[in-house]
Amino acid sequence: xxxxxxQNGGIISSIIQDEKDILIGxxxxxxxxxxxxxxxxxxxxxxxxxxxxxWKDDVQxxxxxxxxxxxVYSYTKDDYIFKNINLKELPINKERxxxxxxxxxxxxxxxxxxxxxxxxxxxxxxxxxxSSKNLSHFTINDGLSNDAVFSFALSFSNNILWIGSDxxxxxxxSYYDKKIHTLTNHTSTSIIKVHSLxxxxxxxxxxxxxxxxxxxxxxxxxxxFETRNIKxxxxxVKNRQSFNQIFSLxxxxxxxxxxxxxxxxxxxxxxxxxxxxxxxxDRNSLAPTNDILCIHQDKNKTFWFGSSYGIIRLxxxxxxxxxxxxxxxxxxxxxxxxxxxxxxxxGKLWLSSNKGLMLFDSIKExxxxxxxxTGLKNNRI
Numbered sequence: 001x002x003x004x005x006x007q008n009g010g011i012i013s014s015i016i017q018d019e020k021d022i023l024i025g026x027x028x029x030x031x032x033x034x035x036x037x038x039x040x041x042x043x044x045x046x047x048x049x050x051x052x053x054x055w056k057d058d059v060q061x062x063x064x065x066x067x068x069x070x071x072v073y074s075y076t077k078d079d080y081i082f083k084n085i086n087l088k089e090l091p092i093n094k095e096r097x098x099x100x101x102x103x104x105x106x107x108x109x110x111x112x113x114x115x116x117x118x119x120x121x122x123x124x125x126x127x128x129x130x131s132s133k134n135l136s137h138f139t140i141n142d143g144l145s146n147d148a149v150f151s152f153a154l155s156f157s158n159n160i161l162w163i164g165s166d167x168x169x170x171x172x173x174s175y176y177d178k179k180i181h182t183l184t185n186h187t188s189t190s191i192i193k194v195h196s197l198x199x200x201x202x203x204x205x206x207x208x209x210x211x212x213x214x215x216x217x218x219x220x221x222x223x224x225f226e227t228r229n230i231k232x233x234x235x236x237v238k239n240r241q242s243f244n245q246i247f248s249l250x251x252x253x254x255x256x257x258x259x260x261x262x263x264x265x266x267x268x269x270x271x272x273x274x275x276x277x278x279x280x281x282d283r284n285s286l287a288p289t290n291d292i293l294c295i296h297q298d299k300n301k302t303f304w305f306g307s308s309y310g311i312i313r314l315x316x317x318x319x320x321x322x323x324x325x326x327x328x329x330x331x332x333x334x335x336x337x338x339x340x341x342x343x344x345x346x347g348k349l350w351l352s353s354n355k356g357l358m359l360f361d362s363i364k365e366x367x368x369x370x371x372x373x374t375g376l377k378n379n380r381i
Contacts, residue, residue, distance in 0.1 A: 014054040025051030090130050092137055102152035112149030143180035145169035150195045157202035164194025176223050184226035196249040208246035237264040250295040260292035281312055296341035306338030332367040
């Protein structure tokens with residue numbers, strides 16, 4: 001310690017433990033970390049001023065640093081590197097909001113835009129620049145039914161990528177001939193406003209179309225697909241306006257499908273019996289909590305719903321009753337509108353919002369925010 005004091009201006013203002021490491025603040029000489037993984041060798045942290053105080057927030061795993069003249073710093077050992085792809089960098093004619101994202105087995109990135117078709121980037125994680133060599137642009141001129149693309153779903157039984165759009169038809173990309181195709185529809189049912197879809201089996205496709213759920217029976221002829229049987233399900237809900245669409249589908253198992261609706265909560269639908277139960281989240285008369293944008297079931301089988309008023313945890317009891325907990329800006333979210341939920345290997349949930357990304361630790365019930373200040377190109381995700 002005496003050696004470190006002599007090397008760093010003498011006076012120690014604060015010492016704290018950060019997990020197994022030790023942080024030492026010097027009144028005149030900045031901040032040092034003694035790294036436990038390197039036999040407590042000292043490592044200087046890049047703060048070029050005196051340190052008055054240190055405080056560890058164990059909930060968010062952040063060290064707060066009070067400085068002499070440079071305000072307060074926050075410091076964490078966790079390193080998250082964001083690689084940004086700005087549409088302005090891509091050789092496309094017009095920029096539109098990205099509404100769907102998908103990666104495939106070829107390590108390609110598919111972007112569905114609101115009014116500019118599909119952008120595909122080959123080898124997205126290793127690309128450093130973008131040109132016609134690694135970028136493809138698909139529009140109605142290439143076979144799309146509509147340039148407003150809202151959803152993708154990889155087929156688990158066929159070498160295709162399903163594409164949901166404003167319709168009136170459903171498309172798929174074939175990895176055999178590398179072209180966009182249209183599902184041949186021999187019924188009178190239009191397939192429009194598709195915000196979510198998934199394969200129930202090699203011959204059944206479930207599609208959220210507007211405020212209805214479609215069960216499409218598929219027939220394969222060679223490498224092409226057609227349907228002669230589409231069953232349409234509508235549900236008794238409070239709000240039946242055209243804008244109260246189904247935005248998300250989640251298959252819990254072979255029979256149960258969770259359906260997230262704009263303005264109407266969620267529906268637990270039994271595909272075998274065709275029974276369903278409507279679950280709403282307006283206990284506190286907060287209508288935006290029923291505006292469901294996305295659904296995720298974590299590794300502990302707990303359901304999470306992204307809404308226009310934060311994220312909702314749902315616990316369903318064996319008797320069919322349920323209880324829920326809503327987390328919103330009052331609990332630490334930087335924004336209430338949750339567009340997407342993704343779980344990482346540690347069981348933490350990444351949330352996309354109108355003001356950046358959030359990392360949610362559901363055990364500690366803590367949120368950590370990432371936005372333009374931490375490396376994102378845009379706050380709206």
